[in-house]
Amino acid sequence: xxxxxxxxxxxxxxxxxxxxxxxxxxxxxxxxxxxxxxxxxxxxxxxxxxxxxxxxxxxxxxxxxxxxxxxxxxxxxxxxxxxxxxxxxxxxxxxxxxxxxxxxxxxxxxxxxxx
Amino acid sequence: xxxxxxxxxxxxxxxxxxxxxxxxxxxxxxxxxxxxxxxxxxxxxxxxxxxxxxxxxxxxxxxxxxxxxxxxxxxxxxxxxxxxxxxxxxxxxxxxxxxxxxxxxxxxxxxxxxx
Numbered sequence: 001x002x003x004x005x006x007x008x009x010x011x012x013x014x015x016x017x018x019x020x021x022x023x024x025x026x027x028x029x030x031x032x033x034x035x036x037x038x039x040x041x042x043x044x045x046x047x048x049x050x051x052x053x054x055x056x057x058x059x060x061x062x063x064x065x066x067x068x069x070x071x072x073x074x075x076x077x078x079x080x081x082x083x084x085x086x087x088x089x090x091x092x093x094x095x096x097x098x099x100x101x102x103x104x105x106x107x108x109x110x111x112x113x114x115x
Numbered sequence: 116x117x118x119x120x121x122x123x124x125x126x127x128x129x130x131x132x133x134x135x136x137x138x139x140x141x142x143x144x145x146x147x148x149x150x151x152x153x154x155x156x157x158x159x160x161x162x163x164x165x166x167x168x169x170x171x172x173x174x175x176x177x178x179x180x181x182x183x184x185x186x187x188x189x190x191x192x193x194x195x196x197x198x199x200x201x202x203x204x205x206x207x208x209x210x211x212x213x214x215x216x217x218x219x220x221x222x223x224x225x226x227x228x229x230x
Contacts, residue, residue, distance in 0.1 A: 009155065034218070041224075043224055045221075046218050046219075049218060090157060094219075102160060102163055102173070103148075105158040
């Protein structure tokens with residue numbers, strides 16, 4: 001069984017400040033981990049993914065995430081927030097084997113960026 | 116390359132009506148899924164398919180039927196709509212290409228209201 005917990009349903013930062021969105025997961029097998037972004041009235045777009053290669057993963061738009069097995073975490077960061085980063089962010093865990101493509105999502109974190 | 120296409124984008128149904136949400140992908144992906152998105156709950160898996168002729172239930176399958184007669188199409192049927200099925204529905208597809216290819220591609224969503 002898998003689960004994902006995103007700490008904080010809303011995060012607010014100032015433009016230029018550090019963005020930190022927290023994600024903890026539970027998985028009985030080595031996980032695949034993903035961060036997706038959703039802009040208003042749109043589908044989900046992949047930001048980055050962890051698939052057991054490097055533990056520090058770089059994604060699009062300057063985002064990165066670090067896989068920490070000991071903490072079962074996969075927090076998303078960006079050094080300097082931009083107004084265009086305002087969106088909802090979802091952490092997801094995927095399984096292997098016959099469950100490829102089957103994702104369990106966190107509750108989502110809405111990021112607000114203030115000028 | 117259209118990716119994942121969902122129709123319709125918006126739909127209003129009366130309680131008890133039936134309808135089919137369409138999903139088509141042109142990436143020759145084996146895996147297709149349906150999720151529903153509700154505020155504060157992230158995305159929850161409704162039904163899942165690992166290939167033509169093979170489907171499986173997800174976390175919230177009650178009230179929904181699916182079939183997969185071709186690789187490209189994965190329609191979701193609501194047999195008797197209920198207000199609890201008011202939600203945004205997303206179709207996703209992914210390929211079984213190994214560790215680097217477990218990304219899911221999402222459609223733009225169908226916003227369904229049941230009155």
